[in-house]
Amino acid sequence: MRWIFALLLLCISALPASAAGPFARAAIEEQGEIVPGQRIHLIVDVFAPDFFTSPPQFPLFDLPDTLVTLPDERAQNSLQTIDGVQYSGIRRTYAIVPEKSGPYVVPPFAIELGYSVEGKPTRAEVMAPSASFTVGGGTQSQGMAFAASGLTLSESFDRDPATLRSGEAIVRTITIFARDTQAMLIPPLELPNPSGLQAYAKPPLLKDDVTVDNERGSERVEVLTYVAPSEGHFDIPAATIHWFDIDAHADQTSTLPSTKLSVAKADAKSTGIAPVVDKPAERSASLSTRTIAFAALAVAILAAVAATIWKRRATLTALLARYRTSRSRPEHSAYRRLLAALDTGTAQEIYGALTDWCSSAGSGSPASWAEQSADHDLSLQYARLQQHLFAREHTAFDAAALRQAIERVRKARPLPVDTKHQSALPALNPP
Secondary structure, three states: OHHHHHHHHHHHHHHHHHHOOOEEEEEEOOOOOEOOOOOEEEEEEEEEEOOEEEEEEOOOOOOOOEEEEOOOOOOEEEEEEEOOEEEEEEEEEEEEEEOOOEEEEEOOEEEEEEEEEOOEEEEEEEEEOOEEEEEOOOOOOOOOOOEEEEEEEEEEEOOOHHHEEOOOEEEEEEEEEEEOOOHHHOOOOEOOOOOOOEEEEOOOEEEEEEEEOOEEEEEEEEEEEEEOOOOEEEEEOOEEEEEEEOOOOEEEEEEEOOEEEEEEOOOOOOOOOOOOOOOOOOOOOOOOHHHHHHHHHHHHHHHHHHHHHHHOHHHHHHHHHHHHHHHOOHHHHHHHHHHHHHHHOOHHHHHHHHHHHHHHOOOOOHHHHHHHHOOHHHHHHHHHHHHHHHOOOOOOOOHHHHHHHHHHHHHHOOOOOOOOOOOOOOOOOOO
C-alpha cells in the first residue's frame, strides 16, 4: 500500500508539467466611461511552454455595431513563469470603435500557433477568452460622433493671398491631427462653397502613427485649390469640425477662420509663343567612305550573330525553358520572400520566411536543414536567431550574417526539392 500511495503522489506531482500547454488571455485596456466613436483597445496575450516555433496568427473577429481593426504594430514578446513552468508570451492589441451606446461582448476566437514539445515543433490552437465593455451616451448628439484627444487644426497656403491675379490659383492645405483615434475615422471638414471662386479638392491623405510636438497620433490632410476667374475681393471659407473630447468628456468644435483674398487684374501682355522655324539643312552630295564602311561592318556583325543564334536555337530554347521552370518553382518564390525578409523584416518575419522556404523544398524544419548542411556558421547564425526570439535573455542577432550563410550553403548544396508533392498546375502567384 505504501508503494501504491507513493506512486500516486509521484503521478500527481507530474501532472502540472505534463498538462502544461498554450493558452490565451484577453482584456479591455480602457477603464472608466466609454462613449460612441471612442477607440478602445483589446489586449490579447498568447502563451506557450518553452518557446514558439511559429508565431500566433491573430485573426479579425466580428462584433456588431463596431469597427474592429488590428493595427500594423510590432508584437510584444515576454517571458513568464506560471506554476513553475516557463512560458513565452506574444501580445497583440486590437482597436475597437463602437458606433452606439450599450453593452458589448467580444466573442471567443481561435488563434493558431506552433510551439516546442520536447524539442519537436507542434501545431496548436488556443481560444482567446471573451471580454466585455459598456458604452455610455456621454453628452454627444444622437448617432456616432468622432471621439478623440488633443485635436488640432492647422492650415497653410502656397502663396500670399494678397498677391493673386485673376486667372491664378492658390492652394490651401489643412491638417487635422488627433490622438486616440485612427486616420480613417477622422471625418471631413465642413467647408461651404466659396462665393466667386472655383474650388477643387484632392482626395484626403490619411496617416497613422505620426508625431507632432512629441505627441503621437493620426492625421487627415486635405488639399484644396481655389481659382479666381476675375479681379475683386473674395473670402476663402472657414473650416469647421465637431468632435468629442475624451479627456474633457465634452463636445468640442474646432474652426479655422476665413481668409480674405484680394485678386488684382491680370497683366495685359501676350502669352503666345512665337514659332521657331529651323532652316533646312543642306543635304550632302554623297555619303563619306567612312560612313559606308561603318554601316557595312555593323550589318556583317548582326548577320553573324543571327546565324549563330539560329544554329544554337535548340540549346538556347532548352536553357530558356529550364530557367523559366526554375523561376516558377515554389522554392524559388519562397527564397525570394526569405531574402526580402532578411533585408527589411523583423526577426519573427525572418523566422517565418525561413520556415516556409524549407517547407516548400520538402527539407523539413530550418533546424534539420542547418544540421544536414554541416555548415558551422549557418548553424551558429540560426541558433542566434532562435535565442533572439525565444531565449529568456535576448541575444544579438545579425540578419546580414545569416543571409550570407544561407546564400553560401544554398549555392554549394541546393535544397533537395520534393517534386513528388508538387502540383502539375502552375503556381497561383508566380513571381
